[in-house]
Amino acid sequence: MSKGIVVTGATGFLGRELVYHLLEQEPDARLYCLVRGRDEADAERRIHAMLAEGVPAARLEDAKRRTTAVRADLEKPQLGLDDAAWAELVARTAAVIHGAAAVSFTLPLEEARAINVEGTRKVLDLAAQAGARVDYIGTAYVAGDRRGVALESELDVGQPFRNTYEQTKMEAEKLVQERARTQPIAIFRPSIIVGDSATGRTASFKVLYWPLKIYAKGLWRVVPGRPETPVDVVPSDYVTRAILHIRKSPASLGRVYNLAAGPRASTLAELTALASRFFSVKRAIFVNPELFIRFARPLIDRFAFGKARKVLLTGRVYTPYLSLDLRFDTSNAQAALRGSGVEVPRVADYFENLLRFAVDTDWGRRATR
Numbered sequence: 001m002s003k004g005i006v007v008t009g010a011t012g013f014l015g016r017e018l019v020y021h022l023l024e025q026e027p028d029a030r031l032y033c034l035v036r037g038r039d040e041a042d043a044e045r046r047i048h049a050m051l052a053e054g055v056p057a058a059r060l061e062d063a064k065r066r067t068t069a070v071r072a073d074l075e076k077p078q079l080g081l082d083d084a085a086w087a088e089l090v091a092r093t094a095a096v097i098h099g100a101a102a103v104s105f106t107l108p109l110e111e112a113r114a115i116n117v118e119g120t121r122k123v124l125d126l127a128a129q130a131g132a133r134v135d136y137i138g139t140a141y142v143a144g145d146r147r148g149v150a151l152e153s154e155l156d157v158g159q160p161f162r163n164t165y166e167q168t169k170m171e172a173e174k175l176v177q178e179r180a181r182t183q184p185i186a187i188f189r190p191s192i193i194v195g196d197s198a199t200g201r202t203a204s205f206k207v208l209y210w211p212l213k214i215y216a217k218g219l220w221r222v223v224p225g226r227p228e229t230p231v232d233v234v235p236s237d238y239v240t241r242a243i244l245h246i247r248k249s250p251a252s253l254g255r256v257y258n259l260a261a262g263p264r265a266s267t268l269a270e271l272t273a274l275a276s277r278f279f280s281v282k283r284a285i286f287v288n289p290e291l292f293i294r295f296a297r298p299l300i301d302r303f304a305f306g307k308a309r310k311v312l313l314t315g316r317v318y319t320p321y322l323s324l325d326l327r328f329d330t331s332n333a334q335a336a337l338r339g340s341g342v343e344v345p346r347v348a349d350y351f352e353n354l355l356r357f358a359v360d361t362d363w364g365r366r367a368t369r
Contacts, residue, residue, distance in 0.1 A: 004030030006093050006132075008074070008123060009100030011035055011050050013204035014137065014193055014236060018097060020054045021240045023063050032092060034072040034079065034100070043071035054201075074100060074119030079126065086126075093130035097243070098123045099137040101172075105163040105317040116168035117175060124179050133184040134176075135247045140191040140232070140260050140328050142170040147325040152189075152256045152332045162320045177256075186252040190239045191260035191328060192321070197235035197350035200357025205364040208233055208271075210318045212355070213363050215272070216279040223284045225322040227269035232261045232328055234344055235354075241342045242333065255332055262330035266347040268322060274351045 005022065009015035010033035022029050037043030047069040055063045070089060073080035081089060100123075102115040120136070127134045143150035144159035144166050156174060161167040176187060194209075195202030205213070208231070215221065239259050246252045272284040337343065360366075 002030045003092055003094035004032055004068075006032045006034060006070075006089070006096045006123075006126070008034045008096075008098045009137075011046055012099065012101075012103075013202065014190070014239060015099045016050050016054060016203060017196070017236045017240045018099065018243065019050070019067070021237075021244055023055065023059070023066065025244060029066065031067045032070050032089065033067060034070050034074075036073060037069070037071045040069070040071050044069040053203075074122060075114050077122075079122050090126060090129045093126060093132045095132050095247075096123060096127045096130075096134045097137070097247075098134060101137075101165075101169065103165060105165050107164050109164045109167070112164040112168040113171065116165075117172045120172045120175060124176070124183065124185075128179075128183055133247070133253070134186075135243060136173070136176045136185060136187050137243070138173045138176070138187060138189045139166070139169050140189040140258050141166050142173055142189065143326060143328070144170065145320070149327050149329055150258070151329045152258050155256075163317065180254050184253045186247060186254070187256040188239075188243050188246075189256065189258045189260070189328075191232040191234055191258070193236050193239055194233050195235060195354045195357055196237045197345050197353065198237065200350075200353035200355070202236065202354070202357065203364075205358065207318050207321060209358065209363065211322065212271075212275055212358070215275055215281065215284065216355075216359075218281060221282060221285050223268060223272060223286050223322060224288075224319050225268045225286060226288075227267065227286050229268045229323060229325070230265045230327055231268055231271055231322075231324075232265040232326075233347060234259060234261055235350055238342065238344055242337060245340050245342055246333075246336045249336065252336060255336075257333040257336060258328045258330045259333055260328035260330055261344050261347075262328055262334075264344050264346055265327060270347065271351070274348060275355065278352060278355045 007015060007019060010019050019031060019033065022031060033047050035043045035046050037046060047067060048064060051060060051063050051067060078086045098120065100119065102112050124134060142155060144161040146159040155177065156170060173187060176185060179185060192207050242259050246257060276283050
């Protein structure tokens, strides 16, 4: 019976990038991808479709051979597995990378908890029975709606939250940190993840991509934020390479790593200037966020219509991230990656690649290889 790495969230944006990198960098690795599905065949179809999107054709059959789909559900006891299937998965688990989460910002609190907190508890139970290491992927935004510098050593400091995603990810990490006293666990907190720095490839066009899209299409030039507002974005390849490097070190156990740009964070002014040049549109107009909410938002609700109204209302949950006064300490991450060649690139060095991919795929509407 082959032991391997259990990966949750494998069909998600970051999860699939981790799978692609694992298959490429660890040729002997066997992956067990936990995935929802109507039945086992549907679960396998979803995993094979994910592999086909990111694995070169020459290596696709080998990737399928080394990747097993396990139909599972984070909201059910034993992940929805019967006793025999659970025991088999425990026996096959050598390590766990847990990245599955409900990422909707508007999910009701109890629904978000059922996946992000209780689902994490079930995955930790699996790893505990298997005696396996867990690499837990949280978010830097467990820092919530606070100001200043968020340290890797901090978690619950009484901060308020902008949405149920942030709150339940903080609660989940609190559980993970408690379990780390008795289980081998490392914690990773990415900031806003964008596409691959070289190719621009992404499977998700949310958060940062939303304001860029409406800006590029000329639907809106007003930005509810200040030019100097820090915007901490990291490309997916940096996050995956950092996780896969750090997880190889036993010294990483019990530690927290902010996988953020940190000192290399960008600003709203820089990002909008780069986008303005790329899309050949006029420079953004910055407005005070509080004034925007008080005066501009009611006008949008009342007078915007058609496509513009739909886009503006859909992206409303992302506007708070354009007015942050928050930076992330990355001391642990920098120390762990020193000498590895893995480092955060400057946004200006890869931003055009992100925008080119977005345009080539019509912001995710058109598939590309």
